[in-house]
Amino acid sequence: MKRTLHTAGALLAAGGLLATSACGGSSGNESGGKTTVTVMTWESNATNQLIDKALAGFSDPDITVKRIDTPNGNYGDKLASLTQAKKLPDLFWCGNDTELQYTGQGLLTDWSDKLSGSGSGDFTTSSFVPTAMKNWKTADGKIGGVPSLMNTYGIWYDIDAFKAAGIPVPATGWTWDEMYAAADKLHKKGAKYGLVADAMTALDGPFSASLYSLSAGGAPFADSVHQPTEVTADTTYTEGVGKLVAGIKSGAVAPPGYDISSQQSLFAAGEIPMLWSGQWLAAGFLTDKPKIKYGFAPLPQVDKAATLYDAVGICTPSYTKNADATFQVLSYLDSTVWTKVLPDSPVAVPAYTAAQDAYFDALDKAGLTTVASTVKADLDAPLTMGVRFTTQWASQSNDLITAYWPDILQGKKPLSDLQTMTDKINDVIKSNG
Numbered sequence: 313m314k315r316t317l318h319t320a321g322a323l324l325a326a327g328g329l330l331a332t333s334a335c336g337g338s339s340g341n342e343s344g345g346k347t348t349v350t351v352m353t354w355e356s357n358a359t360n361q362l363i364d365k366a367l368a369g370f371s372d373p374d375i376t377v378k379r380i381d382t383p384n385g386n387y388g389d390k391l392a393s394l395t396q397a398k399k400l401p402d403l404f405w406c407g408n409d410t411e412l413q414y415t416g417q418g419l420l421t422d423w424s425d426k427l428s429g430s431g432s433g434d435f436t437t438s439s440f441v442p443t444a445m446k447n448w449k450t451a452d453g454k455i456g457g458v459p460s461l462m463n464t465y466g467i468w469y470d471i472d473a474f475k476a477a478g479i480p481v482p483a484t485g486w487t488w489d490e491m492y493a494a495a496d497k498l499h500k501k502g503a504k505y506g507l508v509a510d511a512m513t514a515l516d517g518p519f520s521a522s523l524y525s526l527s528a529g530g531a532p533f534a535d536s537v538h539q540p541t542e543v544t545a546d547t548t549y550t551e552g553v554g555k556l557v558a559g560i561k562s563g564a565v566a567p568p569g570y571d572i573s574s575q576q577s578l579f580a581a582g583e584i585p586m587l588w589s590g591q592w593l594a595a596g597f598l599t600d601k602p603k604i605k606y607g608f609a610p611l612p613q614v615d616k617a618a619t620l621y622d623a624v625g626i627c628t629p630s631y632t633k634n635a636d637a638t639f640q641v642l643s644y645l646d647s648t649v650w651t652k653v654l655p656d657s658p659v660a661v662p663a664y665t666a667a668q669d670a671y672f673d674a675l676d677k678a679g680l681t682t683v684a685s686t687v688k689a690d691l692d693a694p695l696t697m698g699v700r701f702t703t704q705w706a707s708q709s710n711d712l713i714t715a716y717w718p719d720i721l722q723g724k725k726p727l728s729d730l731q732t733m734t735d736k737i738n739d740v741i742k743s744n745g
Contacts, residue, residue, distance in 0.1 A: 346373075347637040350401035351645070352380040352394075354387035358599075359657050366652035370644050375637050395419070398631065402638045403645065406627040408447060409702035411457040412538060414627065416704065420456030421628040426639050427455060434666070435643040443696065444623040444663040451539055457627035459663035460646055463699075464591045464690035465511065465620045467491070467612075471605040473585035477501045482586075482609035484617075484689055488524055491586075491612040492555055495564040498585045505566040508575055509588035511620075512556055513568040515700075515710055517717050518543075518733075520588075520620060522697045524552025528614035533734075537698030541745075543737045545730035553720070553730060560721055568718035580604065594675065594683045595659045607682040610689045618695035623663050661687050705744040712736050 351367075353360060360379070367377050380401050382390045387405070394400045395414075406414070414420045427437045437445050437455075444459040467482050474481045479494050495506030511520040522532040530548025534540045545553075559565035579587045580602035591608070611619055626645060632638045650662045651670040658674040675684040701709055716733040719725040 346376055347634045348376045348378055349403065349634070349638050349641045350378050350380055351641070352382050352390075352401045352404040354382065354405045359653065359659065362653040362656055363649060366649040367645075369648070369652070370641065372637075372640060375641065377641055398629075400629040402628055402632045403626050403642055404628075405460075405624065406457055407624050408459075408622065409700065409706065411448060411625060411627050412450060412702045413704055415450050415454050415456030419630055421630055421632055421635055421638075422454045422456060423458065423628070423639065423642075424449075424453055424455045427458070435647055435664075439647075439665060440663045441623075441665060441691065443621055447538060447621065447623065447698070448625060457625045458642065458646055459623035459625040461624055461650070461660035462663050462691075463620075463622040463624070463660060464687045465588070465611060465622075466591070466686045466690070467507075467609045468579060468587040468589055468593060469607050469609060470579070470582055470585040471607055473498060473501075473503070473582065473604075477585075481607060482612075484610050484685070486609065486612050488527075488552065488555065488612045488614060492559050492564065495559060495586060496562060499562070499564040503583070503585050505570075505584065506564045507559070507586040507588065508566040508570065508572070508579075508584050510566070510570065510572045510575075511588050511699075513560075513566065513570065513718070513721055514572075515713055515717075517568075517721070518713060519697055519699055521553055521556065522549065523611060523618040523620070523695075524555075524614060525549035526695045526697060527616050527618040528552075529616075532697050534698070534701070537701050538703070540701065540703070540741055542741065543734045545734045550727055550730055554727055557721055557723060557727065561723060568721050579606075591661070591683060591687050592659050594678075594680055595657050598658070598678055598680075608680075608686045609682065610686050610693075616695055617689065617693045618697065619690045619693040620699050621696040622699045625663070661691070703744070705740060708740045708744075709737050712740070 353363060355363065364379060367379070370377055391404065411420065415422070440459060441462065444462055448457065448459050449455055469482050471481055477497050479497055491507065498506035511517065518533045519537070525546065525548045526532050528548045531544040531546045533545070533549065534543045556565065560567045575584060575587060576593055576596060578584045580597065580600060582604045597606070610617065626642055628638055628642065646664045647667060650667045654670045655674045658671050661671045662668050672684050700706065712733055716725060716729055720727065720729055
């Protein structure tokens with residue numbers, strides 16, 4: 313599980329056989345009247361093995377579950393090719409933007425009726441974190457997939473580096489000014505950059521920067537990431553961006569274009585004292601055992617707590633051959649599989665609320681108390697902002713952000729060009745409205 317929330321062997325199943333396959337396909341009947349439901353994830357081999365073991369407990373004797381092997385580093389290409397060939401598996405891991413766009417194009421099965429409560433037992437829309445489920449519905453109420461795991465965001469920090477610099481470690485309620493001041497002092501104490509925050513310097517940066525404005529009572533960059541009517545760069549938003557620009561200019565904050573491919577290992581080695589990232593790093597740290605003492609704090613605030621929301625999930629193509637069997641496996645994945653996987657691989661908190669204890673229990677058992685408290689704080693935050701546009705025309709907006717955002721942050725373009733950028737994006741919104 314990663315920021316966009318892109319987070320073996322033969323096993324005997326109780327009642328059904330779990331196997332792996334090298335190609336896609338959709339559910340169908342086997343000899344003897346059994347139905348095959350295919351599943352494709354973007355998880356690592358280790359997590360897939362845990363999923364296999366958990367799926368082995370699926371007990372319907374008339375359904376075979378077949379997981380399709382897909383390299384997690386090449387998942388996007390695989391998904392695109394299967395979509396074009398109309399050979400998507402019955403259940404495949406998907407992002408919120410993919411689900412909304414595919415549903416809008418009629419490519420996915422609409423589960424809204426089954427999730428309404430009739431005939432679906434405890435697996436209904438009310439069984440999920442409200443914000444997650446709300447954001448998985450299209451404007452006309454269709455649900456082409458269900459949210460599965462939720463990304464939460466915060467600041468990973470090196471406890472020893474903070475102590476050596478004489479800085480209090482980040483904690484709930486700390487401010488943006490405190491974050492930038494800490495980054496500056498850590499930089500002056502020898503860190504190449506005191507803070508690495510590609511969430512603010514890369515393509516999604518304008519959305520993450522909204523948190524400063526939201527927290528201070530200003531307008532967010534976008535009034536919605538799913539059905540936007542306008543983007544805004546008001547005085548408060550511009551003030552927040554100006555502080556980021558100053559941090560980059562001083563060397564305290566890593567600039568746009570900074571190579572983030574090894575940021576997790578650099579943080580674990582003590583070379584990055586503060587890292588803006590997500591809770592998913594915790595699972596890797598439990599395995600790799602960083603040399604440093606570390607913690608995870610909520611994102612900073614001005615007044616009220618504000619954070620990013622982002623949930624990944626599981627989608628189903630419109631041409632699945634046995635929707636009832638597929639939905640049965642889907643509900644098992646979301647309600648039961650994660651309760652068995654997360655104790656050994658606590659990558660993210662489930663959107664299905666009844667499965668959340670398994671995640672938090674795993675963090676508590678591992679001693680990751682700051683991770684648990686920060687994830688809970690994020691789930692309770694009163695103000696939220698999506699991480700990117702999920703619209704069909706998002707690429708047009710991305711082109712404009714690419715043309716302006718990096719140059720503004722590096723001082724190559726003035727802060728006043730934030731208004732130019734938002735004006736141009738508003739033209740895109742209007743032309744696609």
